[in-house]
Amino acid sequence: MTVVVIGTVGIDDIETPMAGVQGVLGGSATYACMAARHFAPTTLTSVVGDDFPPAFRQQLERLAIDLRGLAVARGKTFRWGGRYHANLNQRDTTFVDLNVLRDFDPQVPRHATSGSYVFLGNTDPLIQLRILEQVRDPRFVVVDSMNFWIQSKRDALAGVFRRASVVVLNEEEIRLFSGIHGLPRAVASLLALGPAAVVVKRGEYGAAMVTRDGWFFAPGFPLHEVVDPTGAGDSFAGAFLGSLAECGRTDPEALRRAVVYGSVAASFTVEAFGVDRLCAVTRADLDARFGEFHRMVAFA
Numbered sequence: 001m002t003v004v005v006i007g008t009v010g011i012d013d014i015e016t017p018m019a020g021v022q023g024v025l026g027g028s029a030t031y032a033c034m035a036a037r038h039f040a041p042t043t044l045t046s047v048v049g050d051d052f053p054p055a056f057r058q059q060l061e062r063l064a065i066d067l068r069g070l071a072v073a074r075g076k077t078f079r080w081g082g083r084y085h086a087n088l089n090q091r092d093t094t095f096v097d098l099n100v101l102r103d104f105d106p107q108v109p110r111h112a113t114s115g116s117y118v119f120l121g122n123t124d125p126l127i128q129l130r131i132l133e134q135v136r137d138p139r140f141v142v143v144d145s146m147n148f149w150i151q152s153k154r155d156a157l158a159g160v161f162r163r164a165s166v167v168v169l170n171e172e173e174i175r176l177f178s179g180i181h182g183l184p185r186a187v188a189s190l191l192a193l194g195p196a197a198v199v200v201k202r203g204e205y206g207a208a209m210v211t212r213d214g215w216f217f218a219p220g221f222p223l224h225e226v227v228d229p230t231g232a233g234d235s236f237a238g239a240f241l242g243s244l245a246e247c248g249r250t251d252p253e254a255l256r257r258a259v260v261y262g263s264v265a266a267s268f269t270v271e272a273f274g275v276d277r278l279c280a281v282t283r284a285d286l287d288a289r290f291g292e293f294h295r296m297v298a299f300a
Contacts, residue, residue, distance in 0.1 A: 001245040004034045007121020009046040010078035024274035028121035030193035031231035032238030034278045035265040039242030043112040045069035049077035054143040068109040104280035117245040125156040170201040232266040
């Protein structure tokens, strides 16, 4: 089964209290593809400018990510800058330069338009809807978003959620979208729109998945050091969807397994700046840490 990832490919400047990097490969689609590739053939749909460094494209190609859906437009590539607070759980966006993303009209490659597992990364919900119009009978659709789109295009975003299989948001975003403070009620209002599940991103505390049958929790992996949290949520979504595509099932057991693999991928992502750790990790590394997760939560 093919995983189709739609989102941003960009160039990031990242600053933490310990260090910082400039001009590194980033973007929601980049992180998601690098995680999903371990489980299933993965196609990237996005746009970059003609200034996109050839080394970054080669980096994606070396990981066997299908770039037939990566358009190159005249102009500058999307750029983003972020500065993290001391606890690394909060960050300030220092700048966002949409550049070629302003006129992005995504085109999913023909070979990936039927029966795919689709991740709609954090982008304009009108773009997400255009993608759904191109994909025929998707097997499973995972949607991510953020405060900016919730506040500026809530109605369009609700339309995306109605067509999603799983919605992935953090607690703040769920409360903002629903207008309800209590998390269980807020999540229930999202499920009422139609998705089969809502995944609640909880940062260093892991993730929770809520279905009509109840709650499932995956803890955060106890790391000795977190270097850079950028992209952790996107790598979670990529591995989550990739795991489902690999097994070809979306039953409760498969969904729980996918949540743990998502948490595993996110835990590796934060161990280095940008995509460096995610590029180096192997499937054997993912499986070994999956086993550690299992031992952490197993009880008689």
